[in-house]
Amino acid sequence: MLGSTSKAFFHLLAHSGFLKRLASRYGMRRPTSFARRFIAGETIAEAIDAAREVEGRGFTHTLDHLGESVASLADADAATRDYLRIIDAVVASGVGRNISLKLTQLGLDVDKASAVDNLRRILDRAEPAGFFIRIDMENSPYTEVTLEIFETLWQQGYRQMGVVLQAALHRTERDLQRIMKLGARIRLVKGAYQEPRSVAYRKQADVEAAYARLMKVLLTDAQYPAIATHDPAMIGLARHWSADRGVAADRFEFQMLYGVRRDLQTTLVREGYRVRVYIPFGGEWFPYFMRRLGERPANVAFVLRAIASE
Ligand SMILES: Cc1cc2nc3c(=O)[nH]c(=O)nc-3n(C[C@H](O)[C@H](O)[C@H](O)COP(=O)(O)OP(=O)(O)OC[C@H]3O[C@@H](n4cnc5c(N)ncnc54)[C@H](O)[C@@H]3O)c2cc1C
Numbered sequence: 001m002l003g004s005t006s007k008a009f010f011h012l013l014a015h016s017g018f019l020k021r022l023a024s025r026y027g028m029r030r031p032t033s034f035a036r037r038f039i040a041g042e043t044i045a046e047a048i049d050a051a052r053e054v055e056g057r058g059f060t061h062t063l064d065h066l067g068e069s070v071a072s073l074a075d076a077d078a079a080t081r082d083y084l085r086i087i088d089a090v091v092a093s094g095v096g097r098n099i100s101l102k103l104t105q106l107g108l109d110v111d112k113a114s115a116v117d118n119l120r121r122i123l124d125r126a127e128p129a130g131f132f133i134r135i136d137m138e139n140s141p142y143t144e145v146t147l148e149i150f151e152t153l154w155q156q157g158y159r160q161m162g163v164v165l166q167a168a169l170h171r172t173e174r175d176l177q178r179i180m181k182l183g184a185r186i187r188l189v190k191g192a193y194q195e196p197r198s199v200a201y202r203k204q205a206d207v208e209a210a211y212a213r214l215m216k217v218l219l220t221d222a223q224y225p226a227i228a229t230h231d232p233a234m235i236g237l238a239r240h241w242s243a244d245r246g247v248a249a250d251r252f253e254f255q256m257l258y259g260v261r262r263d264l265q266t267t268l269v270r271e272g273y274r275v276r277v278y279i280p281f282g283g284e285w286f287p288y289f290m291r292r293l294g295e296r297p298a299n300v301a302f303v304l305r306a307i308a309s310e
Helices: 002-013 017-026 044-056 073-093 112-129 140-155 172-182 204-221 232-244 262-270 286-295 298-309
Strands: 060-065 098-101 132-135 161-166 185-189 226-228 253-257 275-281
Touching (some): 002 286, 073 098, 112 132, 112 140, 132 140, 161 172, 172 185, 172 204, 204 226, 232 262, 286 298
Parallel strands (some): 060 098, 060 275, 132 161, 161 185
């Protein structure tokens, strides 16, 4: 219960203009500023530096250009062109080719057809260059439309893309079967958003039980699933379940967020598991940052100490 209260509180704070201005002033200005713990920086060059550093430690990565819903087609077009530039910069840099994005960034709230066109523009540039594009999952009003768009493009022949399913949602059991039937890659997460009781489990124990159930199916039956969690219990279960059933360590990957449980990330790589680090970057980092604080209010103390020391 504490979990959902804290999530709700931080989601509320994420809309505060005052906090946003405060964070923007202090969060990124120095290499040691507090937001840099979770966000690689504001520019693509900083993201690529972080990607190199992460690769040097034996991880793979996915780059996420932070941004939430845009309010006009012009902004959606600008976000799409940003992604095209990122693809070119990644190719030029030689780091791994994997990107995560959100459909509302591409204009889903403005016009669905334009968002699909924008995603197609990105895939048309990315797929021939060997990228994998992961479509992040947003809150529950977007679940169905995100999966529909994914299925449409899949039927049109795009294959180097995957989706995210959230264990917290009641519907995910069905969605898992639906996406597995396509043979598409799924990233399983607990779910970062504050959701109504009618669509989601609210108790942490229920979310964890659902995560465990879904993860077991993915590990034995799905195409290269991504187990995206920092929860040592879920990670332990994944290790045992896969080992007991002869699922080799290269048939799936763990995924974790940049700056979260770096110790655990390192341990898993040392043990021979694949670990992909999700590297967010960009000017619009505040809502993402607030979601991370909401997951672990102890992070607030870390932020306050950092602000005080500046
Ligand atoms: C690679 C990746 C991609 C994701 N993509 C999406 C997405 O598309 N849509 C979506 O809704 N959600 C996404 N999420 C977020 C996810 O839904 C959860 O909100 C988040 O991962 C926290 O849940 P957890 O499984 O780590 O477990 P929790 O039970 O929240 O955490 C387990 C332990 O991990 C550590 N931990 C977790 N979060 C933090 C933190 N912020 N700071 C410090 N320590 C922490 C703590 O030690 C905690 O005890 C993604 C997560 C990952 C790792």
